[in-house]
Amino acid sequence: MSLRATFSPLSLLGSRLEAFKRDLWMVAGDVTGRPRASFERREPLGRHLQVAAPPREVLSPRTVRVVRVVRETDDAVTLHLVDAEGAAFTFLPGQFLTLLVELDGETLRRAYSICSGVEDGGGGVAVTVKRVPGGRVSTHLLTQARDGDTLRVLGPSGSFTVALEPARRRDLVLLGGGSGITPLLSIAKSVLAREPFSRVRLVFGNRSWDEVIFRDALAELVAAYPGRFAVRHVLEVAPKGWTGGVGRLDVEGCGAELDALADEAPGCVGAQANDGEKAVEALEPPEVFLCGPEGMMAAAREALTARRVPLSRVREERFSSPGQQVAARGASDEQPLKPQPITLQGRGQGRVVVATAGQTVLEAGLRAGVGMPFSCALGGCGACKVRLVEGEVEMEEPNCLGAEERAQGFVLACASRAKSAITVEVP
Amino acid sequence: MLATSRLTNLLPARMRSQLDAYLEALDLLRNIRDPRVLAALGPSGVRGIFLHRGKQGVPTQMQAAHAAHFDWRYPSDQPEMAELYSRAKEGQWNGDSLPWAIDVDPLNPEVPLLPDRFLDLHMLEDYGIKVSEKEKREISYAMTAWMLSQFLHGEQGALFAAAQVTEAVQFFDGKLYGATQVMDEGRHVEVFNRYLDTKLNKLYQINDNLFVIIDSLMTDGRWDMKFLGMQIMVEGLALGAFGTLYRQTREPLLKELLKMVIQDEARHVHYGVCALREHFTKHISERERQEREDWAFEVALLMRNRFAAYELFEEYFEGRLSRANWRAFVNRTPGMVHFRTVMFSRLVPNLREIGLLSPRVMPRYEEAGLMQYFGGAAADKLTAEQLLS
Ligand SMILES: Cc1cc2nc3c(=O)[nH]c(=O)nc-3n(C[C@H](O)[C@H](O)[C@H](O)COP(=O)(O)OP(=O)(O)OC[C@H]3O[C@@H](n4cnc5c(N)ncnc54)[C@H](O)[C@@H]3O)c2cc1C
Ligand code: FES
Ligand SMILES: [Fe+2]
Ligand SMILES: [Fe+2]
Numbered sequence: 161m162s163l164r165a166t167f168s169p170l171s172l173l174g175s176r177l178e179a180f181k182r183d184l185w186m187v188a189g190d191v192t193g194r195p196r197a198s199f200e201r202r203e204p205l206g207r208h209l210q211v212a213a214p215p216r217e218v219l220s221p222r223t224v225r226v227v228r229v230v231r232e233t234d235d236a237v238t239l240h241l242v243d244a245e246g247a248a249f250t251f252l253p254g255q256f257l258t259l260l261v262e263l264d265g266e267t268l269r270r271a272y273s274i275c276s277g278v279e280d281g282g283g284g285v286a287v288t289v290k291r292v293p294g295g296r297v298s299t300h301l302l303t304q305a306r307d308g309d310t311l312r313v314l315g316p317s318g319s320f321t322v323a324l325e326p327a328r329r330r331d332l333v334l335l336g337g338g339s340g341i342t343p344l345l346s347i348a349k350s351v352l353a354r355e356p357f358s359r360v361r362l363v364f365g366n367r368s369w370d371e372v373i374f375r376d377a378l379a380e381l382v383a384a385y386p387g388r389f390a391v392r393h394v395l396e397v398a399p400k401g402w403t404g405g406v407g408r409l410d411v412e413g414c415g416a417e418l419d420a421l422a423d424e425a426p427g428c429v430g431a432q433a434n435d436g437e438k439a440v441e442a443l444e445p446p447e448v449f450l451c452g453p454e455g456m457m458a459a460a461r462e463a464l465t466a467r468r469v470p471l472s473r474v475r476e477e478r479f480s481s482p483g484q485q486v487a488a489r490g491a492s493d494e495q496p497l498k499p500q501p502i503t504l505q506g507r508g509q510g511r512v513v514v515a516t517a518g519q520t521v522l523e524a525g526l527r528a529g530v531g532m533p534f535s536c537a538l539g540g541c542g543a544c545k546v547r548l549v550e551g552e553v554e555m556e557e558p559n560c561l562g563a564e565e566r567a568q569g570f571v572l573a574c575a576s577r578a579k580s581a582i583t584v585e586v587p
Numbered sequence: 588m589l590a591t592s593r594l595t596n597l598l599p600a601r602m603r604s605q606l607d608a609y610l611e612a613l614d615l616l617r618n619i620r621d622p623r624v625l626a627a628l629g630p631s632g633v634r635g636i637f638l639h640r641g642k643q644g645v646p647t648q649m650q651a652a653h654a655a656h657f658d659w660r661y662p663s664d665q666p667e668m669a670e671l672y673s674r675a676k677e678g679q680w681n682g683d684s685l686p687w688a689i690d691v692d693p694l695n696p697e698v699p700l701l702p703d704r705f706l707d708l709h710m711l712e713d714y715g716i717k718v719s720e721k722e723k724r725e726i727s728y729a730m731t732a733w734m735l736s737q738f739l740h741g742e743q744g745a746l747f748a749a750a751q752v753t754e755a756v757q758f759f760d761g762k763l764y765g766a767t768q769v770m771d772e773g774r775h776v777e778v779f780n781r782y783l784d785t786k787l788n789k790l791y792q793i794n795d796n797l798f799v800i801i802d803s804l805m806t807d808g809r810w811d812m813k814f815l816g817m818q819i820m821v822e823g824l825a826l827g828a829f830g831t832l833y834r835q836t837r838e839p840l841l842k843e844l845l846k847m848v849i850q851d852e853a854r855h856v857h858y859g860v861c862a863l864r865e866h867f868t869k870h871i872s873e874r875e876r877q878e879r880e881d882w883a884f885e886v887a888l889l890m891r892n893r894f895a896a897y898e899l900f901e902e903y904f905e906g907r908l909s910r911a912n913w914r915a916f917v918n919r920t921p922g923m924v925h926f927r928t929v930m931f932s933r934l935v936p937n938l939r940e941i942g943l944l945s946p947r948v949m950p951r952y953e954e955a956g957l958m959q960y961f962g963g964a965a966a967d968k969l970t971a972e973q974l975l976s
Pocket of ligand 4 (some may be wrong): 745822855
């Protein structure tokens, strides 16, 4: 009987019976002298990891040191990072760091998902960077990053995460393409290690076998969690003797993979429960996590919709922001900015804060203690969207705001600086 | 007694300790003189001690039966509570702001969680048991995790009891104050849970005796019983325990955590004393008072036994040492002696202050060795600074 069963006299009777059986089991254990475990091992759960980053500190970067650079493929490197002052990183699986990279006298901000699991230990984190053709930061990191380098980072932030909870019986389906594997690996590792009853299945699309990041790490994970973790590689160009999937993860490709997953045996992950009873219960309905190139994500969404998977069970992470397609920088007339009063309506409850010269609307609000929403702090996710009611701002371009949102008067608080006294509405 | 011990010696170790546990429980129930107290504690005793409801690995449902007391006139009825309310508002703090970045290594002898003499394991040599240095450190770690786990379970009880009492109490100033206490207890659950999960990585099951107390006061419909149980007994004792641990631990994060919790608890016990003194002396009959007096005594005994740390015994010594010998050891080890002294020297004066320690029950406290604490100061006379010094 599931926990979600609706209330009925029958289920009441059933639960009474269950309770009675448990009581009997305990008494019998005492009388027969069955040994019992009086404690359990505990690990930091979602709640503890979540609170780890008070929002005000997220906006002031911390310095990290690169302790190891691992080349994953011709086009990708993994950077292992530790806090320069030795503080441990706390993060939720699936979150990203925003790296501040100094290049040619400019500070460039780019988000990179943490690919290590919360279980990996050592207090550090790892990010994997895949080169984007012509990409400034990714090319720089791929060719120049060395052990001992220091970097400044913001975060961890992002809501493409799972709140770990040992009692859950999740059925996770991860659909990834190319560098989109990074947050998915972190989620897979963490869930497998912390949730003994959950199962994880990954479908991972790439152009060729040589381009597959984390080939070995994934194989090790499969070996470590037999029956609870499975990977299906799908390649556009397959080597000889290839037994995995072939083709693109377009609408048909995604659909075929999803159907194959659905045909697998209904999930149940058994484990010895505390009291020695075999606890085999059905898994929760599948949850889907998507991360990959824009085309694959759109195709996956369409395939999921066609299969009536409720969108509430589908989570997505976008690496490329729509604004990145806008190559041209917005022409700004580059006047030096002055301190400006900002009136925060809505969630800001009408408070007036003063932004110092050059401070973003988000920074000014957070410094003053207003609980403004945000995530990436670099114009890439849209979480900090506010409506400009009055006044003028200068907004960094490109960013992820869509044309429609712009027309409705939205601006990104993390990317906007006040040019006059302004009033914004915080949703 | 002779006959039973000869019989029990023939049984396997686990069964022998279980028999000792049953005999101890029966002894406790047998000694309850007031039938009404037996009726109030008995069912909870069965659920806790025999059925181990707190150890079944599933959530426990406890039916509450109190009445929510509304007052649409919002009287300003208790200036002392009103003052506590405004102090409580000022005293709020954020659990996130504790120094969580501190790395805790529970086995590091340089920064011990508990001093060596707390559980003086050398004394076990009297029973022919030698404990290595390594084992000593492990047991010290286990003991800390065990105590903090019991605190955490107690705080969960406190959280729900505070919420129920806030509904049921008839003083309006008390209701406003109660809201802050609910918040306080939530925060205590938060920080103890976080410390155990992220620093010690171990959580012990609820001790049966503590379960009995919580079960009994959650299911009792009378608000003053809930109040007495939670504010005076469980938390009053916890306050003493927190204080001892605060003074003895060398681990900086735990020290800071306890310091903050103690400041809240000082208010809670003060409120308990203030509300119950009024109630017990003015609003109930002598018969009802006597019942509460007896109940408090029995619960004090349960609380004393709760600190025998049998869960630790089962983990480390079952088979090597009899349960009765473990009990004797825990009763003698200097840290625990001190611990009990501090705990009961807080509790007993509070009971006296609210009028639940009349000459009628004094002999029983005397017999249990608890009268020596009669002369101390009650919570309403103690400041947080005194508790921390
Ligand atoms: C939340 C989040 C998490 C991310 N995690 C990772 C990660 O784990 N690993 C990783 O390698 N990258 C990740 N990215 C992408 C990363 O932040 C950069 O966008 C990417 O490295 C390119 O930066 P660049 O400076 O090299 O390219 P730029 O110099 O900014 O751009 C060069 C050219 O490439 C285009 N372009 C930029 N980014 C992309 C893209 N992602 N896809 C397609 N075209 C693009 C631009 O429009 C431009 O034409 C993540 C992005 C986000 C928003
Ligand atoms: S916080 Fe992500 S766009 Fe501003
Ligand atoms: Fe508390
Ligand atoms: Fe309390």
